[in-house]
Amino acid sequence: MKTVECKATASAGIDVDVTGGWSAVTGGLVRCSWRLQPPDQLLSVHVIRNEKQNIVLYRPRESAIVYPNVSAASRPLPHGDLHPIPKPPKINDNKDEITSTALSISSMSEYEVPTTSSQPHMITQAELNDLVRDLELPKNKAELLGSRLQQWNLLESGVAITAFRTRQKELIQYFEMVESLVFCKDISGLMGVLNITYKQNEWRLFIDSSKLSLKAVLLHNRNILPSIPIAHAVHMKESYENMKTLLLCIKYNEHQWQICGDLKVVALLLGLQLGYTKFCCFVCEWDSRNRKEHYTKKVWPQRQSLQPGQKNVQNSPLVNPQKVLLAPLHIKLGLMKNFVKAMNKSGAAFQYLRQKFSRLSEAKIKEGIFIGPQIRNLFNDVNFDSVLEGKEKQAWNAFRLVARNFLGNKRSDNYAEFVENILSSYQKLGCNMSLKIHFLHSHLDFFPDNCGALSDEHGERFHQDIANMEKRYQGKWNVPMLADYCWTIYRDVPEAEYKRAAKKRRRNSANE
Ligand SMILES: [Zn+2]
Numbered sequence: 001m002k003t004v005e006c007k008a009t010a011s012a013g014i015d016v017d018v019t020g021g022w023s024a025v026t027g028g029l030v031r032c033s034w035r036l037q038p039p040d041q042l043l044s045v046h047v048i049r050n051e052k053q054n055i056v057l058y059r060p061r062e063s064a065i066v067y068p069n070v071s072a073a074s075r076p077l078p079h080g081d082l083h084p085i086p087k088p089p090k091i092n093d094n095k096d097e098i099t100s101t102a103l104s105i106s107s108m109s110e111y112e113v114p115t116t117s118s119q120p121h122m123i124t125q126a127e128l129n130d131l132v133r134d135l136e137l138p139k140n141k142a143e144l145l146g147s148r149l150q151q152w153n154l155l156e157s158g159v160a161i162t163a164f165r166t167r168q169k170e171l172i173q174y175f176e177m178v179e180s181l182v183f184c185k186d187i188s189g190l191m192g193v194l195n196i197t198y199k200q201n202e203w204r205l206f207i208d209s210s211k212l213s214l215k216a217v218l219l220h221n222r223n224i225l226p227s228i229p230i231a232h233a234v235h236m237k238e239s240y241e242n243m244k245t246l247l248l249c250i251k252y253n254e255h256q257w258q259i260c261g262d263l264k265v266v267a268l269l270l271g272l273q274l275g276y277t278k279f280c281c282f283v284c285e286w287d288s289r290n291r292k293e294h295y296t297k298k299v300w301p302q303r304q305s306l307q308p309g310q311k312n313v314q315n316s317p318l319v320n321p322q323k324v325l326l327a328p329l330h331i332k333l334g335l336m337k338n339f340v341k342a343m344n345k346s347g348a349a350f351q352y353l354r355q356k357f358s359r360l361s362e363a364k365i366k367e368g369i370f371i372g373p374q375i376r377n378l379f380n381d382v383n384f385d386s387v388l389e390g391k392e393k394q395a396w397n398a399f400r401l402v403a404r405n406f407l408g409n410k411r412s413d414n415y416a417e418f419v420e421n422i423l424s425s426y427q428k429l430g431c432n433m434s435l436k437i438h439f440l441h442s443h444l445d446f447f448p449d450n451c452g453a454l455s456d457e458h459g460e461r462f463h464q465d466i467a468n469m470e471k472r473y474q475g476k477w478n479v480p481m482l483a484d485y486c487w488t489i490y491r492d493v494p495e496a497e498y499k500r501a502a503k504k505r506r507r508n509s510a511n512e
Helices: 091-107 125-132 139-151 162-166 187-193 240-249 263-269 328-342 348-358 364-367 374-381 381-386 392-404 415-429 435-442 457-473 477-489 496-509
Strands: 003-008 014-017 030-031 043-050 055-058 175-178 181-184 201-208 213-220 228-234 258-262 322-325
Touching: 014 328, 030 162, 043 240, 125 139, 125 477, 139 162, 175 477, 181 240, 181 477, 187 228, 201 240, 201 263, 228 240, 228 477, 240 263, 258 263, 322 328, 328 374, 328 392, 328 435, 348 364, 348 381, 374 392, 381 392, 392 415, 415 435
Parallel strands: 201 258, 258 322
Antiparallel strands: 003 014, 003 043, 014 030, 043 055, 175 181, 181 228, 201 213, 213 228
16 A cells, blocks of 8 residues: 555546556546545545555545644643642531431431430340331341441340341241242231231232233232232233233132222233223223214213123133222323323424433333323423423313322312313324223223322332342342342331331322
């Protein structure tokens, strides 16, 4: 290879003069591709011979890039008198902050420790156990904390620390594993050990299913007691057969809880065909394909029975349809999805969403896949209100009213009016009627009287707990793990502690 200087001519070719070699090029006119080069400018080009012995010219890459020497660019400077090495702030400098934290801790009355004397308090086994639970410490860290406290003589005599290593032992007997499904085989027994007086009608079964896992949790109907996981399986497909196995393992027939979950889980439990089927409502014969009559025809023929082979029923139902509870959170998520999908994608409001949730994927935003806390956050966002216009603004306001007055903790007297309002504004916005909207339209009486008390946001919170647990166990779901999880919800002093946990949770959700 040779590097030569040459001149681009007006005819957009380049005269190349290669001295000292390659006679074929000398004096010749070689056509080349960089025609936009101003004529009469000197170029530096490489000349090589390719395998066919033809002459090929190419411009070296570096000649195209010029690095400007900008005076404003900041370069590293050595430390000196002008730039001394910064000193970390002293702890005393933060006195104000510490006092304010201390104040806010003492203002949380539920954390107040009654002090009767100035003597150091010796920690009992029950207190240590509860502390470990509140701090969500894994076994090894719980042991470390215990042994330190013992070293400093802060534990009552007889407090066992090594017990943390086998803390789940007492609970293991209530669980069993069959293939990939871990489940609780004796629910009243487990509740007894957890200090809970079990009444089956105080609990509802929440089933969460995804492509990756299947979880069943008992949720307390007034959301006072903690959620109890009773089955978990990884890589168990969401299918009718698997639902059947699950219900059999946890002995659903004995307990007959009310059941909640998203409409897909409900469809599986009732033996309906999945996917976009014509008759997807389990209450009536609503025709999901008959778009003309959506929003206008309210009353459809009731389903007489769930007979396999008729109107998209594939299997015999596994639970009584009367036991099904519609999950208000899922309805809310569905309404959000419908709203976002109908938004003008080039409008300011949609752009605002994209900007606000920049960490969400483009696909999730376009499909309107948001979670509860994000929707709550958006309800309170005045900036979002200010960019919304026309039909979108109307629909958004109607959605917020329904979420707060019907799907939330309180049901207003005029909730039906709010529901009518959201239906008409969604129709104007051009939202297709989904099964969830159909339930608002035709089966308002199917919703529990107080959606909030049966809110599945409790279940959503359980997801977060479980996600942390899964991280700790690195996906190895087995009997000891579920038992260990149950250890963390068990309280030595039930009454007071549940109250505390509930308060703590409420505060967390208020901060969202
Ligand atoms: Zn229906």
